[in-house]
Amino acid sequence: MVKLERISLRNEGLKKFFSPNEVRILGLLWEKERVTSGQIQKQCGDLSLACIAGTLDRLVKSGFVNRTLDASESRVRYLYAPTCTQQELGTKISEQVVDCLVDTFGTAVVSSIGRFRR
Amino acid sequence: MLPFLAILVIAASFLSVFLVWKRFELLIAGQAAAASAIVVGIVSMSCPMFQWIWAYLGVVSFGLLTVSIVRYCLTREGQPNHAGLSSYIATLEVQFCIPIRVIDTQRIRAFAHRRAAYLSVGLLERLDKDEVTAVVAHEAYHVKHSPSKLVSSLAALSSLTFVPYNDEHLADQYAADIAGKDTLARALRKLEIAGGEQRIEDLVTSG
Numbered sequence A: 001m002v003k004l005e006r007i008s009l010r011n012e013g014l015k016k017f018f019s020p021n022e023v024r025i026l027g028l029l030w031e032k033e034r035v036t037s038g039q040i041q042k043q044c045g046d047l048s049l050a051c052i053a054g055t056l057d058r059l060v061k062s063g064f065v066n067r068t069l070d071a072s073e074s075r076v077r078y079l080y081a082p083t084c085t086q087q088e089l090g091t092k093i094s095e096q097v098v099d100c101l102v103d104t105f106g107t108a109v110v111s112s113i114g115r116f117r118r
Numbered sequence B: 001m002l003p004f005l006a007i008l009v010i011a012a013s014f015l016s017v018f019l020v021w022k023r024f025e026l027l028i029a030g031q032a033a034a035a036s037a038i039v040v041g042i043v044s045m046s047c048p049m050f051q052w053i054w055a056y057l058g059v060v061s062f063g064l065l066t067v068s069i070v071r072y073c074l075t076r077e078g079q080p081n082h083a084g085l086s087s088y089i090a091t092l093e094v095q096f097c098i099p100i101r102v103i104d105t106q107r108i109r110a111f112a113h114r115r116a117a118y119l120s121v122g123l124l125e126r127l128d129k130d131e132v133t134a135v136v137a138h139e140a141y142h143v144k145h146s147p148s149k150l151v152s153s154l155a156a157l158s159s160l161t162f163v164p165y166n167d168e169h170l171a172d173q174y175a176a177d178i179a180g181k182d183t184l185a186r187a188l189r190k191l192e193i194a195g196g197e198q199r200i201e202d203l204v205t206s207g
């Protein structure tokens, strides 16, 4: 669920719905599945480990990212993967935003969206 | 027949205590109780007077069994349940004789709370085994030296305010003795805690 109060329409791309760090990390996860926090840190060299860890915890808590524990005798680590593709995310967010608009403006929204139909 | 069943139940209850808490002192107490139960069992075959001891042992072991099952159910949730992880942790639990809980976060966190040490998955991921040992040693010191609730509330009542100002330093000393100063300093750096640099400095200048 994208928090509706966090949507900022002025921002570019996915930053309308996510923080810049969340967008960077989501982008990495879509490129390559099952990534460790170490691999993410290598790709985002300018971000601190604490910042990456916090962002990952938040993405997992909000349900956009899934993590599994990979543990053996010699090492313990999380493997991260996105819970949905970029396209599925688009559908999810659109439905949520349209629902909210319909709640507020009713049929006006339906006719406005009708413009896009061929 | 009955004494043997009773011995089985008593043994099972103490085993469950060990598996849930991994406490050796409880295990030894369990062994002693089981041994005495066997002796009492043999004696009671000829003398029915000892049967109240059976009843007592039965109640105690049933209680222990129930408590460990409840505790197991409570602690199982929220803990990453993985064979590799539990063997990693179990070694440390046995080494320091304290229960260790794992917190589900990528952040690097370690603390002691209510007679157990808590480590995050992020910490286990980022610290090598020696550094983890240093951190657990530090937390184990807190677990073993924190005053019990009774003692601290008595101290509060008698307004003898007990300030553990020296505790961090002593816990660091203890950890350095076990894992080495350098290892502990490396672990402290990775933890990025407030006052970490001061603690590293104290560590280097002491002894």
Ligand SMILES: [Zn+2]
Residues within 6 Å of the ligand: B138, B142, B168, B171
């Ligand atoms: Zn401490």
